[in-house]
Amino acid sequence: MIAAILSLTLLGAVLGLGLGVAARKFAVEGDPLADEIAALMPGSNCGQCGMAGCAVAAAGIADGSVPVTCCPPGGRALATALAEKLGVTLDLSSVADSGPQIAVIAEDLCIGCCRCLKVCPTDALVGAAKQIHSVIREACTGCGNCVERCPTEAATMKPVPVTLQHWVWPKPATAAA
Amino acid sequence: MGLIEKFLHNLKAPRWGVHPDDHKRPAADAPLRELPLPKRLYIPLQQHVGQPARPIVLVGQTVLKGQLIAEAQGNISAPVHASASGRVVSIGEVTAPHPSGLPLVAIGIEPDGLDTTAKLTIPADPFALSPAELTKLVAAAGVVGLGGATFPSSVKLALGKRSEVTTLIVNGGECEPYLSCDDRVMRDFAASVIDGVRLMMHAMGAREALVGIEDNKPEAIAAMKRASANFPEIKVRPVPARYPMGSDRQLIVTLTGKEVPSDCRAADVGVIVNNVSTANAVHRAIRLGEPLIRRIVTVNGGAVWQPGNILAPIGTLASDLLAFAGLKSEPARIVMGGPMMGAVLPHAKVPIVKGTSGILAFNEDEIAAPEAGACIRCGTCTSACPMGLLPLEMAAQIRAGSLNGAEALGLADCIACGCCAYVCPSHIPLVQYFSHAKGELSEQSRSRLRNEATKRLAAERVVRLEREAIEKAEAAARRKAERAAQKAAEAAKSATESKETEAAE
Numbered sequence: 286m287i288a289a290i291l292s293l294t295l296l297g298a299v300l301g302l303g304l305g306v307a308a309r310k311f312a313v314e315g316d317p318l319a320d321e322i323a324a325l326m327p328g329s330n331c332g333q334c335g336m337a338g339c340a341v342a343a344a345g346i347a348d349g350s351v352p353v354t355c356c357p358p359g360g361r362a363l364a365t366a367l368a369e370k371l372g373v374t375l376d377l378s379s380v381a382d383s384g385p386q387i388a389v390i391a392e393d394l395c396i397g398c399c400r401c402l403k404v405c406p407t408d409a410l411v412g413a414a415k416q417i418h419s420v421i422r423e424a425c426t427g428c429g430n431c432v433e434r435c436p437t438e439a440a441t442m443k444p445v446p447v448t449l450q451h452w453v454w455p456k457p458a459t460a461a462a
Numbered sequence: 463m464g465l466i467e468k469f470l471h472n473l474k475a476p477r478w479g480v481h482p483d484d485h486k487r488p489a490a491d492a493p494l495r496e497l498p499l500p501k502r503l504y505i506p507l508q509q510h511v512g513q514p515a516r517p518i519v520l521v522g523q524t525v526l527k528g529q530l531i532a533e534a535q536g537n538i539s540a541p542v543h544a545s546a547s548g549r550v551v552s553i554g555e556v557t558a559p560h561p562s563g564l565p566l567v568a569i570g571i572e573p574d575g576l577d578t579t580a581k582l583t584i585p586a587d588p589f590a591l592s593p594a595e596l597t598k599l600v601a602a603a604g605v606v607g608l609g610g611a612t613f614p615s616s617v618k619l620a621l622g623k624r625s626e627v628t629t630l631i632v633n634g635g636e637c638e639p640y641l642s643c644d645d646r647v648m649r650d651f652a653a654s655v656i657d658g659v660r661l662m663m664h665a666m667g668a669r670e671a672l673v674g675i676e677d678n679k680p681e682a683i684a685a686m687k688r689a690s691a692n693f694p695e696i697k698v699r700p701v702p703a704r705y706p707m708g709s710d711r712q713l714i715v716t717l718t719g720k721e722v723p724s725d726c727r728a729a730d731v732g733v734i735v736n737n738v739s740t741a742n743a744v745h746r747a748i749r750l751g752e753p754l755i756r757r758i759v760t761v762n763g764g765a766v767w768q769p770g771n772i773l774a775p776i777g778t779l780a781s782d783l784l785a786f787a788g789l790k791s792e793p794a795r796i797v798m799g800g801p802m803m804g805a806v807l808p809h810a811k812v813p814i815v816k817g818t819s820g821i822l823a824f825n826e827d828e829i830a831a832p833e834a835g836a837c838i839r840c841g842t843c844t845s846a847c848p849m850g851l852l853p854l855e856m857a858a859q860i861r862a863g864s865l866n867g868a869e870a871l872g873l874a875d876c877i878a879c880g881c882c883a884y885v886c887p888s889h890i891p892l893v894q895y896f897s898h899a900k901g902e903l904s905e906q907s908r909s910r911l912r913n914e915a916t917k918r919l920a921a922e923r924v925v926r927l928e929r930e931a932i933e934k935a936e937a938a939a940r941r942k943a944e945r946a947a948q949k950a951a952e953a954a955k956s957a958t959e960s961k962e963t964e965a966a967e
Contacts, residue, residue, distance in 0.1 A: 453901030
């Protein structure tokens with residue numbers, strides 16, 4: 286009995302030590318650039334870029350297989366920051382900033398099933414069982430997860446309304462000059 | 463003007479700015495008229511910088527003239543009062559007095575013509591009150607800066623008090639062409655303006671007040687000098703007529719010689735600037751108990767039959783004002799404010815707000831603009847820029863899409879006065895480029911803030927999910943323990959029972 290316990294403990298300690306040393310010695314270095322890019326990303330893993338989360342997208346951006354304009358919630362500001370970091374030229378025309386969207390819940394269709402609450406990456410949906418749910422406009426990133434999940438099509442995406450505070454003067458036409 | 467005098471005048475004149483044909487007369491000389499009560503008033507909830515006011519009346523309710531209909535919310539905000547007695551007929555969207563033409567929430571009032579008035583509390587001796595109490599009264603009256611910036615006056619007074627400002631500068635510059643509402647206020651209500659200035663000095667603890675008035679308004683200068691004769695601490699100082707003299711930084715440097723640094727406010731160099739109309743509004747609020755519910759509006763422009771200044775309740779539609787002044791022809795463009803910095807209105811059914819200094823109706827000839835050409839790098843815009851910037855370089859950067867390049871050249875200091883676009887011989891819309899770039903940059907910084915907020919929310923969600931999992935596990939363990947305890951108790955009970963039965967047997 287004692288011999289069995291001792292031998293197994295010894296075996297465990299030696300193998301554990303070996304594994305620990307190996308983890309240090311043969312550690313695979315993650316791309317530090319990818320980590321830095323991931324720190325810039327929203328981190329909500331919403332999947333609007335079509336990849337399995339922000340870390341994967343950051344790795345893609347770092348090795349150049351994914352354009353810096355891939356993140357719709359990050360918008361123009363993130364694309365500019367990423368382009369600056371990577372020193373690439375930026376074509377902003379493809380950024381979806383022209384039409385940012387937010388989720389809206391039609392109150393007459395909502396059955397209070399709580400399914401959308403569970404998939405919202407930023408907890409932008411409030412509600413409880415058998416209560417009408419609602420979207421916190423400031424917190425919604427427009428990922429559309431709730432739209433896919435909603436059984437009654439109460440959740441839809443609407444363009445963010447332009448308000449007086451957000452209106453921007455159009456750029457003058459550059460016919461001449 | 464003799465040759466020598468002209469030479470001396472040129473020496474004194476500032477080197478920045480432009481001197482457009484001012485078109486102020488005959489409108490400035492026409493006596494002040496009062497607008498008969500219009501059929502409808504639409505009083506916007508946001509007439510000031512900061513948070514919009516929150517309505518506290520219901521549709522169908524009867525309100526008195528001067529009654530509070532929307533209260534201030536947040537630190538920087540101003541309440542809104544009914545400009546006439548009558549019935550609230552709507553609380554809904556109207557076209558905003560803004561170049562975008564977007565909607566804005568306003569309270570619609572149908573005046574009953576009775577003019578039953580609700581007054582604010584009138585202190586017996588306002589100079590016996592503490593500055594904080596006086597500031598509170600100004601805040602309750604909804605007074606905002608009437609020069610156009612519409613910053614809540616009470617906040618400005620409190621800021622002046624806090625930063626121990628010594629000098630109050632009263633802005634009677636009115637450098638925008640066509641406008642003469644401040645001129646009219648100084649000519650007709652000089653004593654009220656001086657009283658308002660004294661009240662504001664008391665509220666922020668300033669020792670002296672300098673009233674800067676452009677020298678193209680000799681009547682106003684004379685009236686103000688007469689009214690301030692008994693108050694040595696208030697000095698009326700004529701300043702050269704030059705656009706944009708009415709901008710606070712330019713007026714401060716002309717009157718005191720102090721230049722406000724790029725990233726500072728006027729209070730940082732020990733001065734606060736307030737408009738003469740604001741001083742008049744403070745006087746009316748404190749001495750007459752009348753909140754800011756009416757103002758003098760200049761109605762001018764080539765399409766106007768009888769240009770002049772009109773005393774109108776806040777919320778009057780621009781179309782009512784134009785109908786009162788009469789139109790010679792269908793206006794080709796309607797502008798709220800001055801021709802240099804005002805907002806082009808999409809149509810005339812737009813209410814006037816606290817900051818509306820004028821409604822200008824221009825005819826075709828006045829708005830004729832030649833087509834923009836190429837920049838010839840003459841540098842005229844650079845010498846005209848009152849902030850010492852390089853408009854041609856900034857515009858080139860913006861045109862090429864480099865907003866950060868423009869920012870590095872000092873875009874944030876641009877006051878959007880429009881001098882550069884006015885003097886450009888190639889008619890390049892320079893100031894329009896800067897307005898666009900500033901909007902775009904603030905949009906980007908909003909987007910950055912949003913991104914950070916998203917990151918925080920996502921992190922908080924992870925924490926929440928972990929916490930919920932732990933709580934669930936704990937609850938399950940607790941239930942299990944309870945069930946086990948119950949089972950044990952039942953077993954013990956049945957054991958004792960069986961023992962008892964055994965004993966009985």
